[in-house]
Structures are given as structure tokens and as C-alpha cells.
Amino acid sequence: MRTILFLLTALILWLPGRAQQQTTDPGWWKRNNLRVIQTNLPDYEAATLNPDSLVTDLVKFSANTLIINAGGIMAFYPTKLPYQYRNPYVKRDFLKDVVAKCHQQGIKVIVRFDFSRVHESIYKAHPDWCYLSPKGERMTNPGMYTVSINGPYVQQCAFGIVSEVMDIYPIDGIFLNMPGYQVNNTYEGRYMGIDQNEYDKKRFAKFSGGKALPVEENKADNLYQQYLAFKKFTLDEWGKRLYTLVKSKNPQAAICTYTDQYVDIIRHETQAVPTLPLWPYSAADNVNNAGTTFPDHIISNASIQQISFQSRYNAIEPEEISIRLYQNMAHGSGLDLSMMGDTRGYEDERNFKTIEKIYGLHKKYEPYFGRYTSIAKIAVIAPGSWPNGTPMQEYRGIQQILQEAHIPFDIIEDNQLQNRGDKLKNYKVIILPDITFLNDGGVKQLKAAIANGTNLIATNIALNDNPALLSQLFGAKLKSLTNDAAGNYLVPEDRAIFKNFRGQTMLFMKYNLALYDFSSADKTGLPLLAKGRTGPPEIIGGHDVTGDKMMAIKQHGAAEAVLLPFNAGRLYYNNGYQEHKQILLDVLNNIYPDAGKQLITNAHPKVETVLQQYAKNTPANKINNNGLILHLINLTGVSSTSYLPPLPVYNISLKIKSGYKPARVTDLLNGRPVKFTYADGYVNFTADRLDDYKIIVMDK
Structure with missing residues (x-):
């Protein structure tokens, strides 16, 4: 028995x-x-x-x-x-x-x-299993302890x-x-510091040859860099x-x-953020970043329904979730949605019809999603996969400028540059927004790309943890890293570069700027004016030339490296004045005149244009290139604090650099052919009306 x-x-x-x-x-x-x-x-x-x-x-x-x-x-x-x-x-x-x-x-x-957590009954039996902050505190949520x-x-x-x-x-x-x-105690928004648990101490000591755990996150500190390597090693070992x-x-x-x-599947998240300004490109940002950085993985970006961790039972607006899901598809991901609880008895069902509509659209046209190849010639380097703080604002502002100018770009994480040398050398421009540190492998690949003819634009205090590299790339020697720019002005005097400032001779500044000795640069520009006098109109003025410049260009063979030591992106992200957007675009067009020539359009700046090479996503299709696919996402409903229904946009003219005459051009979602002409390598057509979303397919 x-x-x-x-x-x-x-x-x-x-x-x-x-x-x-x-x-x-x-x-x-x-x-x-x-x-x-x-x-x-x-x-x-x-x-x-x-x-x-x-x-x-x-x-x-x-x-x-x-x-x-x-x-x-x-x-x-x-x-x-x-x-x-x-x-x-x-x-x-x-x-x-x-x-x-x-x-x-x-x-x-x-x-x-x-x-990440255990119930308090497990903690009471095994307190040594749990997190301990540098101050000796536990990281807790009601009835739960972080391990x-x-x-x-x-x-x-x-x-x-x-x-x-x-x-x-x-x-x-x-x-x-x-x-x-x-x-971080994520659910409470509280930073608590590096875990000082005895198991972590012992394992780090073994890894580092007897060193103590760091207590401060400082990328410029060699001990912290060793700790980052330790974290990667232990996480990889556990993952394996x-x-x-x-x-x-x-x-x-x-x-x-x-x-x-x-x-097998890298997941990311788009969440509602309680701070302003709104960031309607979150899903585009996440999918582009992860997909370009880790091209051998499937990316699934989750739209988190809840408004916040404190307000889980209220969902975001239907217009916001629409934008997120459309961006997922346009940038090469599938659809992903995280709901709080069961679908029945749901506390906020306003998005259900939107989910049904867009998921149904993806199912119906599934062969046209998920097998894309980027055509971008510009790369924006991201400060990690979950950017925060002022580097995040600079990074987002750069993206917003390119999005509104309808210039295609890829995103690559800063700490993964060392693994993407094959990709970097194919870009015409790399933009480094306010990222102070790159690891040795990243520096090596950046130099190799420049030597191969790739141009570089860096902003604010980028690369300041490596003074030798600053000197080599830009001819820059630091004088002062942090200066409050409120009250200063820039002068766009070189009209061969700054062609779009008719009627303006002074451009206001804000946030931080760094001061450099640019005597080793090949060219300088954007003279800095002093703060001058503040007060009633009768006494203002005195904005004298300081002698400092806010642009340096150094030649590297066929490539140019440009340093803009102020917050070009952050200024636009937080304030939205076109002059700061135009500074970056003028510099970009100066070093890469073809930047805006892949996709030429009169589309409103709040129409997101995503142009990709596509292959039909069917098991039988062995062809890697069936043509081009253009996604148009209408963001005109994004207001200062709200996501509202978008306004229809009419008669969008589009000139797409294809290099081939399409066999047909189709408005995918209504199934109708689109009239087009082909000349000089460009497909020309008009999108008569854009409501919330449109897909144009240009088949070979």
C-alpha cells in the first residue's frame, strides 16, 4: 500500500x-x-x-x-x-x-x-532577514517588512x-x-538609504576584499561604484x-x-505622476528606452490604472490611457495594463470601453505591430531606466523638443552604452543631457562613435565627473560648476547657426549653468550677459557682457562635439518657451543639417509622429522589411493639468524619406488607399483628418 x-x-x-x-x-x-x-x-x-x-x-x-x-x-x-x-x-x-x-x-x-516584503509574522520569527537602514530603521508598510x-x-x-x-x-x-x-519606501515616497543588513555586509566584504558597505549613493565615489558592481553581480547571480x-x-x-x-520579457511601467508638468510621452519614453537599450528582449510597458499608491481605486482618464497604449504600439511593444483587483465590481470602470477598443484594434491588425526597426539617426542618452530629479527634467525636455519637431530618435540608457557600440557608430548625433558620469566602457564606446563620425551634443554639467574627457571632447576646463542663471541672458549673435531668432537679441536664462575656460575649443558662441540690476523699470539694465560663452564646439575629424553648459532641456520642459527649444534645434541642424529631413510635415507640434521600418508579424513572413509604417498620435488634448479629448487635426501634409516608390500607401484603420506621389526619394501624401490615432502603411 x-x-x-x-x-x-x-x-x-x-x-x-x-x-x-x-x-x-x-x-x-x-x-x-x-x-x-x-x-x-x-x-x-x-x-x-x-x-x-x-x-x-x-x-x-x-x-x-x-x-x-x-x-x-x-x-x-x-x-x-x-x-x-x-x-x-x-x-x-x-x-x-x-x-x-x-x-x-x-x-x-x-x-x-x-x-520584496514578508508578513510581520515572518519578520518576528526572522528579523535578520529584513532591511536595516544606515540609521537602524526598518522599511515597513502596514503588517509588512522589506527584506x-x-x-x-x-x-x-x-x-x-x-x-x-x-x-x-x-x-x-x-x-x-x-x-x-x-x-526607497516606494509606497510612502520616503528615501531610507543603502541596506546595512548583516548578510549584505558579509557578502559585500567578501566581494570587495573586506570593505564596508557605503552609506551614501555617490556615483563619483569609487566605493559606491564597487557597490554598484556588487549589486549587479548579486542580482545576476540570483537571476541566473x-x-x-x-x-x-x-x-x-x-x-x-x-x-x-x-x-524573457522586460517590463516597464507608466504611472500617473502627481508633479507638473504632465509628461504625455511616458510610454514612448519607456518603450523606446528599453527596446533600443536591450534589443534582444521583448518589452512590455504596463499602463498603471491607479492615480497613485494612495489612490489606487481611482483610475486615470480614458484619454491618458489611450495615449499610453497607442505609444506602446507605435514604438514596438504590445499592450499591457495593470488593474487594481478583479474586473467585476471595479471601482472605476470609465476606461473599460477604451481598453476594449484599443486591445481589439491590436488584435484585428496584429500583423502590423511588434516587428519594427528604427530609422532614427539621433540617439538621446537616458539617465537610467527610471530617471528622476533635475537630470530627468533635462532628459525629458530634450525628448519633448525632438518630438515636437517631428525628428525621429532612439533612447539608450547611460550605463548600457558599453554594450551598444555597434549601434552608436551608426548614429549621426548623440545627445547627452546633463549626465555627469559614464563608466569606462561607455566612455570608450562614445569616443569610438565620435571617431567614426558621430556628432555629440552635451548639456549643463554633463561629464563633469571626468575633467580629462571634458577637455578632450570639448576643449573645456571647468571654472565653476553651479551658478544660478536667473537674471542672466544669452546672445544668439552667430546668425549662421542661430537662424531663427528674428526680433530677439537676448534669451533669458534660469536654473543652473556651468562656467568653463573654452580656450582650447575650436569655436565658441552664445555670449553670457550679467544679471544686471533688478527693481522698478526706472533702474533695470546693466546686462553687460561677462566674457563667458555658453557654447563650445570642438572638431574631431568629420565629427563635432558641442557643449551647451546650461539647462536647454529643463528650461523647455518646465517653461515651454520656444527660444530654448530653438537653441537646441539650431545647434542640431548646424552639425547635422539632415536632422529634420527624414520626416517633413506641417503637423501640429502636439501630433506625435512615429516612423518605423516594419515587417509583417506573422509566423509565415520571413522578410525583415515590408516597408515603412507611420503612427500619428493626437496629443492636442493634453492641457496644463488635464488629459482632455483631442481636437481633430486636418490636412496634415507628410513627406517621408523612403528611398523606394511604394507599391501602395494605406490608411490601415479605415482600409482606404491614400493618394501619393513619389519624387527624389520621398513619398508625399496628406492625412485628411486625425482624430485620436492613425496608422499609414507604405508597402514596398
């Missing part, structure tokens, strides 16, 4: 893994046709969630992938593990039914794990939890929420172990998270 029971138990444990191998398609995520809906379930909804109604709604929304809670912070299934807190509202195995019913409808199921990555919970228990779930359910993938080292475990159980299970190593 014992032998029979043993064999039956072994068979039961073996069957789920066997079922996974039989019911999933090889590399199902690689088609890049994801239409994800995530139900972020509060604990109490485990008692009421109805698998039948959930799957009915997913089908109605045209979703092909579900992300749903499984374990980590708490188990949404009947766990048997002592170190896994079980959700007390789980009275039945609803997860089993959800997976089965989704599979019946051809919907993949990715289960969510969050190993330390190098402690036993993450290093050992997490693998047991993943194994248990994969042994029970024939899932199609796992999603890891909040991986990595925690320095998890990847090995998951793929050993089911090679066709996708791993999805926010990091790039040992994952």
Missing part, C-alpha cells in the same frame, strides 16, 4: 510539469504580440473572484495574457510552506480554475511573485515558493514585482539561479520582470 501511495504521489507531482510542456507553445512571448491585463488583487478579493467572469472579461477585452497574484508577500493558493504567509481569504483554489479556464480560451497565464536580498528569504525561500507554484499549476510564466535592492530553476521545470515558461539579465 505504501508503494502504491508513493507512486500515486509521484505521478500527481509529475503531471503538472508534464502538462505545461504539452500545452504551451515554444517561446510564445517571442512573437511580441502581448495584450496583457494584470489583476493586482487585494487580499480580500481572493474570497470573491469568479474565474468564469474574469475569463469572460479577458475575452471581451481581447487580452491574450493574464498576470495574477500567486505568492511572495502572501500566497493566493493553498501553500504548504512554513515561510510563506497564506492569504486568510483564500478558501478555495481559485488559481487552479483561473489557469484552466484561461487556457481553454487560448489566454496565457503569468503568475505574480513579490519577494534584504542577501538574506535567506530571498536566497533560499523564494526558490521553494516558485517551485511549489510551478509544481501545482501549468502556468505560462512568472512575473517578479519589485526585484532588486530597496532604498531562478532562470535555471524555472526553465528546468518548464523551458517554455516566460520570466518577466524589470531587469534585463536572465529574463
Whole structure:
């Protein structure tokens, strides 16, 4: 009898893994046709969630992938593990039914794990597993404690939890929420510092040859740079172990998270931000950044429905979610949406019709999404994957200027330049917005690109952690790094470069500017005027020439490197005055006159134009280039503080550099042919009316 029971138990444990191998398609995520809906379930909804109604709604929304809670912070299934807190509202195995019913409808199921926190009952038993700030504080949320990555919970228990779930359910993938080292209490917006847990101390000492953990995040500090290398090493090592475990159980299970190593799907997020100005290009930013930086991965950018962590039950406006989802598709990602809880009894259903419309559009025209190749000749370097602070403002302002000028550009993360040398040398211009530090590999690749003929524009205090590089690239020697520019003016006196300032001889300044000795530069410009006198009109004036210049150009063979030591991007991002936009565009056009010639249009600046080379996304298509595809996204409804319905835009003339005469030009969404002419390598046509979104296909 014992032998029979043993064999039956072994068979039961073996069957789920066997079922996974039989019911999933090889590399199902690689088609890049994801239409994800995530139900972020509060604990109490485990008692009421109805698998039948959930799957009915997913089908109605045209979703092909579900992300749903499984374990980590708490188990949404009947766990048997002592170190896994079980959700007390789980009275039945609803997860089993959800997976089965989704599979019946051809919907993949990715289960969510969050190993960043443990329930207080686990903390009380194992306080040494948890985060400890430099001040000796714990990072907590009600009833939860943040863990330390190098402690036993993450290093050992997490693998047991993943194994248990994969042994029970024939899932199609796992999603890891909040991986990595925690320095912020994200849900409270509070910075707490580098984790000083004993497990972290011991492991860093072993990694560094006995050094103590840093307590301050300072990129210019060698110890902190070593700590960054330590974080990468430990995260990669953990990710590799998890990847090995998951793929050993089911090679066709996708791993999805926010990091790039040992994952199949890189996830990003577009969230509502309570600060102004609004940033309507968030999804475009995220997909462009991750997709260009990590071209061998599938990117899935999640539109987070909630307004904030404190207001999860209120959703963003339908117009905002439309822009996010359209940008996802236009820039080469699938669709991804994170909802708070079950689709039934939802507290804010205003977006449901919008979701149904856009997900249905993606399903209907699926062959035209997901297989794009960038045609951009300009790269903007991003200050990481989650930019913040003043570098973020500078970076966003640069993007906004290029977007409104309808100039195609790619985005690459600063710390990944070392891995993208193949791509960098093909750009005509690289823009470095206020990024002070590049690692040695990044510097090497930047120099190689310049030597290959790529021009460079850097702004504000970019590269100031490397004085030798500043001198080599720009002929610049620092005099003063931080100066409040309020009250200063620039003079656009060189009208051979600054051709668009008729009627203006002084351009106002604000924020920071750096002062340099540019005596080793080949050319200088933009004289700086002194602050002068403030007060009533009778006494103002005195804006004398200081002798400092706000532009330096140094020649490097066929390439030019330009330093603009003020906040060109931040000025435009926060204030919106056209003069700061025009400074950058004039400099860009001076060093690369063809910058605005890939796409020539009279479109309103708030019409986003995304031009890509495309290949039909069907299994049968082996051709990598079927022609060009142009996405037009109407942002005219983005107001100072609101997302409103966009105004129709009429008679948009478009001149697209194609290099071939198209076999046909089609307005994809209405199926009508578009009249066009072809001359001198350009396709010429008119988009008669743009409402919220339009796609024009130019087939070879």
C-alpha cells in the first residue's frame, strides 16, 4: 500500500510539469504580440473572484495574457510552506480554475511573485532577514517588512515558493514585482538609504576584499561604484539561479520582470505622476528606452490604472490611457495594463470601453505591430531606466523638443552604452543631457562613435565627473560648476547657426549653468550677459557682457562635439518657451543639417509622429522589411493639468524619406488607399483628418 501511495504521489507531482510542456507553445512571448491585463488583487478579493467572469472579461477585452497574484508577500493558493504567509481569504483554489479556464480560451497565464516584503509574522520569527537602514530603521508598510536580498528569504525561500507554484499549476510564466535592492519606501515616497543588513555586509566584504558597505549613493565615489558592481553581480547571480530553476521545470515558461539579465520579457511601467508638468510621452519614453537599450528582449510597458499608491481605486482618464497604449504600439511593444483587483465590481470602470477598443484594434491588425526597426539617426542618452530629479527634467525636455519637431530618435540608457557600440557608430548625433558620469566602457564606446563620425551634443554639467574627457571632447576646463542663471541672458549673435531668432537679441536664462575656460575649443558662441540690476523699470539694465560663452564646439575629424553648459532641456520642459527649444534645434541642424529631413510635415507640434521600418508579424513572413509604417498620435488634448479629448487635426501634409516608390500607401484603420506621389526619394501624401490615432502603411 505504501508503494502504491508513493507512486500515486509521484505521478500527481509529475503531471503538472508534464502538462505545461504539452500545452504551451515554444517561446510564445517571442512573437511580441502581448495584450496583457494584470489583476493586482487585494487580499480580500481572493474570497470573491469568479474565474468564469474574469475569463469572460479577458475575452471581451481581447487580452491574450493574464498576470495574477500567486505568492511572495502572501500566497493566493493553498501553500504548504512554513515561510510563506497564506492569504486568510483564500478558501478555495481559485488559481487552479483561473489557469484552466484561461487556457481553454487560448489566454496565457503569468503568475505574480513579490519577494520584496514578508508578513510581520515572518519578520518576528526572522528579523535578520529584513532591511536595516544606515540609521537602524526598518522599511515597513502596514503588517509588512522589506527584506534584504542577501538574506535567506530571498536566497533560499523564494526558490521553494516558485517551485511549489510551478509544481501545482501549468502556468505560462512568472512575473517578479519589485526585484532588486530597496532604498526607497516606494509606497510612502520616503528615501531610507543603502541596506546595512548583516548578510549584505558579509557578502559585500567578501566581494570587495573586506570593505564596508557605503552609506551614501555617490556615483563619483569609487566605493559606491564597487557597490554598484556588487549589486549587479548579486542580482545576476540570483537571476541566473531562478532562470535555471524555472526553465528546468518548464523551458517554455516566460520570466518577466524589470531587469534585463536572465529574463524573457522586460517590463516597464507608466504611472500617473502627481508633479507638473504632465509628461504625455511616458510610454514612448519607456518603450523606446528599453527596446533600443536591450534589443534582444521583448518589452512590455504596463499602463498603471491607479492615480497613485494612495489612490489606487481611482483610475486615470480614458484619454491618458489611450495615449499610453497607442505609444506602446507605435514604438514596438504590445499592450499591457495593470488593474487594481478583479474586473467585476471595479471601482472605476470609465476606461473599460477604451481598453476594449484599443486591445481589439491590436488584435484585428496584429500583423502590423511588434516587428519594427528604427530609422532614427539621433540617439538621446537616458539617465537610467527610471530617471528622476533635475537630470530627468533635462532628459525629458530634450525628448519633448525632438518630438515636437517631428525628428525621429532612439533612447539608450547611460550605463548600457558599453554594450551598444555597434549601434552608436551608426548614429549621426548623440545627445547627452546633463549626465555627469559614464563608466569606462561607455566612455570608450562614445569616443569610438565620435571617431567614426558621430556628432555629440552635451548639456549643463554633463561629464563633469571626468575633467580629462571634458577637455578632450570639448576643449573645456571647468571654472565653476553651479551658478544660478536667473537674471542672466544669452546672445544668439552667430546668425549662421542661430537662424531663427528674428526680433530677439537676448534669451533669458534660469536654473543652473556651468562656467568653463573654452580656450582650447575650436569655436565658441552664445555670449553670457550679467544679471544686471533688478527693481522698478526706472533702474533695470546693466546686462553687460561677462566674457563667458555658453557654447563650445570642438572638431574631431568629420565629427563635432558641442557643449551647451546650461539647462536647454529643463528650461523647455518646465517653461515651454520656444527660444530654448530653438537653441537646441539650431545647434542640431548646424552639425547635422539632415536632422529634420527624414520626416517633413506641417503637423501640429502636439501630433506625435512615429516612423518605423516594419515587417509583417506573422509566423509565415520571413522578410525583415515590408516597408515603412507611420503612427500619428493626437496629443492636442493634453492641457496644463488635464488629459482632455483631442481636437481633430486636418490636412496634415507628410513627406517621408523612403528611398523606394511604394507599391501602395494605406490608411490601415479605415482600409482606404491614400493618394501619393513619389519624387527624389520621398513619398508625399496628406492625412485628411486625425482624430485620436492613425496608422499609414507604405508597402514596398
